[in-house]
Amino acid sequence: MSELSSGYRPGTVAVITAGNEIDGALQKRLQRAGLRTQLLAPSELEQLRPGSLVINASACADAQPEALQVARLLAQNPCAHVIHLSSYQVFAGGERRHYDEDEAAEPRARCGRQWLTCERALGGLDHLTILRFGWVVDSSRDALLGRVLHSFVTGEPIALDSCSSGNPVTALDLARVVVAVSQQLASGACASGIYHYGSSDSCTAMEFALEVVERARSFYDEERLVQLNPLEDSGKRRDRSVVLACGKLRDVFGIQQHSWRQGLTRQVELWLERLEAER
Template sequence: MRMRVLLLGKSSLLGRALTVQAAAEDIEFLTLEEEPADWQPSAIAGWLDTLQPDAVVDLAFYHQQFQVLAPTAEALDQHTAFARQLIAECQQRDLLLCMLSNTRVFDGSKGQPYTEKDPLQPIGLHGAQQAALDSLLEQCCPRHLLLRFSWVLDSSEGGLLQRLISQLCSGETVVLAEEWRGNPTPVADMARVVLSALKQLDCNAQLYGCYHYASGEMASWISFARTLAQELVSCGRIEREPGIEPVAFETQPAAAVEPRNAVLSGRRLLHVFGIKPRTWRIGLPELLDKKIP
């Protein structure tokens, strides 16, 4: 890769997956020698001046963006301050800035998959914060790549996937929300998308903007849970599939912070970058091998 790309958040699960996939293609990222325990906005200018990157990939708050059900107000403020300063520094230096977004920027009332043209109508504090950062990036950085994902599956403790696995392995009937729909996306597939887009931008393709990635198969949360339960049975983690009791989406804690419809259309990403969707099913075995309650 000709661009010097600074990867912030290399120690995150997405950062690790991205680094591994890049290394397989002899691509190396610029990284900080030691990543901070908390990301301070005041340190950004020094990093950029020292490392002199051409582009920045911001994964510093990946876990909070995609795995934490309800981040605290303090955590959201920390993310906001860091992202705002990073946007300002990249704008000043005319650097390409790649940031991530989630489906909390939509209220879930639309009956069809969300596209990049849909107006932002965030749900909850996290959604409002994400929508504000998305808008700021698009307004301030002409050379930006904003990649929006739906349900991201990784092996993190307390993350989206692990919370469901814990329910399925509890031995009790599992209560799950009806009509909660989204695009399950294994973290390795997410890394593939980020790397594929960066490689094309490295070829001087002027493909800046916001793009949605949709895995090859939309799912309801209940249908995803049933497939996951089958995988848990087949690998000997549980003896039999647990009973599932559907309940109204509004009765579940996720309803306060997640859109009922979290399905994205990835058509623009496919047409512009040629990045084809993959079904989430092929990524489950690897995730389950790494995740033992």
């Protein structure tokens, strides 16, 4: 599809991939929006077309060994605009309030420092939009959804955080938000800066797991014993809550928050089919 027929300038969006389901979700949504999509692994940046709008998802990989190098290279590339996907983990957390974009990012954990270092490596770009997301609900085996359903099927106990709250985001909802921002930027919007997005309702990992188990039980006739245990006594454990305030994204781009519960039953069904097939 040409730039003339699509109405977008630029008409090409390059996605620096994460190597997980975020890539496919972004590709499908971008193509549905009429944007030509170029998927590039972090090691393929030399193939980046000049003047592209770039979505950098490389920091969303399960491991981030190349994310900082990608950020440094993009900082030197003549892109039309860079949308960098980042995380709530840039905040240390622990306070029962909503964290907005003006909050000082002071991560204590190593992964949080990595996220922030990537943001800062891109900081010199004039046309940069940073999208920080709540924790991502995905279908990888080691992610929370997969671990909870594995416990449900096998009866093995699982320890979960019952103290720290966040506003999770499904991979499909993440793609919805990123593509909506991409469309507006490719239509001439000038909206550089940092924006937050998370689901409209917050929860702890334990609350998320209880909801997943309730959906899973609906597919079985017999009652199943599920052992969901708190990680530690809540009185001794440090609260790491980070609930993102998302008003700026709504006010600038008109993007509304969705609940993490939307589509959860279907995700649970697909996971159960996968786990039963493996038994």
